[in-house]
């Protein structure tokens with residue numbers, strides 16, 4: 138049986154999902170969980186793109202030793218230098234250089250001739266190789282490239298020292314047989330390619346990313362690039378849990394497997410979803426809430442007789458734990474920190490103390506504190522760590538015969554900023570006031586949602602907001618048993634991400 142490597146790009150391509158910005162602590166928590174999940178490689182970021190990415194790749198290189206850590210770079214000397222520096226503490230570093238090879242990218246994006254592109258690939262790959270023992274090369278938009286030219290580009294990268302050749306379906310344009318035939322064509326026509334590792338990287342624009350990846354494995358690819366919950370640019374990347382479980386459940390047909398510890402899948406999915414602020418669709422394969430639910434009477438009857446009538450895998454295989462242990466106000470620090478570890482969080486003592494205090498506050502207001510509540514508490518703590526503004530106090534006045542008015546004080550370091558502003562309702566007034574404090578005149582609220590984290594009248598309310606400005610889109614999240622407080626927390630969280638991006642871009 139062939140071993141298929143899994144490269145997880147949640148932290149690089151996954152972070153290109155509109156609105157998703159992981160903080161440094163989110164990234165290191167996710168990387169440690171990916172290590173437990175058993176991925177072969179983590180693509181931790183694109184160090185030349187921002188200081189945040191550089192810091193994340195450096196931190197993950199220091200902290201993750203169980204798999205290789207990869208960093209993205211264009212075929213530009215300064216990008217490659219930056220990637221090499223960020224990876225300097227990694228035990229198995231990989232520099233991933235890319236250059237587009239399709240006519241449309243060459244002409245309109247790169248404004249390069251095909252010959253210039255080959256020269257760039259040669260220089261980029263050989264320079265990367267001089268700094269790092271393993272180099273991956275990707276001909277971006279490979280699936281819309283001329284096949285003969287693609288062969289020349291891949292050969293050029295191999296001659297310059299590339300160890301891994303990745304074939305990206307950058308715009309999710311391919312269909313399975315076509316994509317597999319491209320891999321076979323390259324294997325037949327590029328001398329030396331058989332001795333290299335062949336990686337596949339599929340986007341999901343036509344909903345075919347997983348099918349394309351698995352079919353390509355049948356054609357000879359030995360590594361799949363994917364992201365947890367399938368997040369990523371536009372319609373996302375191939376979903377890690379789907380490619381892994383497809384190969385595991387259909388081992389009989391695929392004759393290959395990965396080293397993924399499948400019992401860690403659900404935990405990883407929930408962690409990424411909660412840090413990304415993106416809910417997993419209820420009907421999402423493998424990790425959606427309905428993936429193992431049976432609605433019709435006929436199905437339920439079949440399940441009672443034999444679970445395999447309607448289930449091709451067991452929920453326990455992906456780590457779905459039926460006995461959800463519920464903590465409450467009498468639970469101690471020990472039980473709480475054990476639960477944190479079970480959920481996959483590796484907080485330091487300060488983090489455990491801070492979140493435990495918050496847990497206690499909530500446990501005094503709620504009968505039972507569930508796993509979802511704990512995820513929300515950790516999330517809020519990690520979000521807050523890198524924020525510029527903290528809520529100091531707020532007061533809101535609103536009523537049916539008056540304009541709502543908010544008075545908000547935010548702390549930033551040792552300073553406290555206070556403003557007031559009117560609004561169409563209490564939440565609008567609070568958001569307008571925060572905009573005044575942060576000088577966020579060009580920030581627009583794109584969406585606002587409120588849902589209960591768990592059931593019951595004492596449930597925590599979770600608010601998610603999405604704001605946008607010239608600096609991009611940012612999501613924010615806040616939880617509280619008071620919905621106005623949850624809304625203000627969510628908005629401050631989004632404003633903090635906007636402030637960070639503004640600081641990086643200005």
Ligand code: KIV
Pocket residue numbers: 150209235275277278303305306307308338340
């Ligand atoms: O989709 C793509 O082409 C990429 C490359 C950088 C590999 O993400």
Ligand code: ZN
Pocket residue numbers: 150305307338340370
């Ligand atoms: Zn991609």
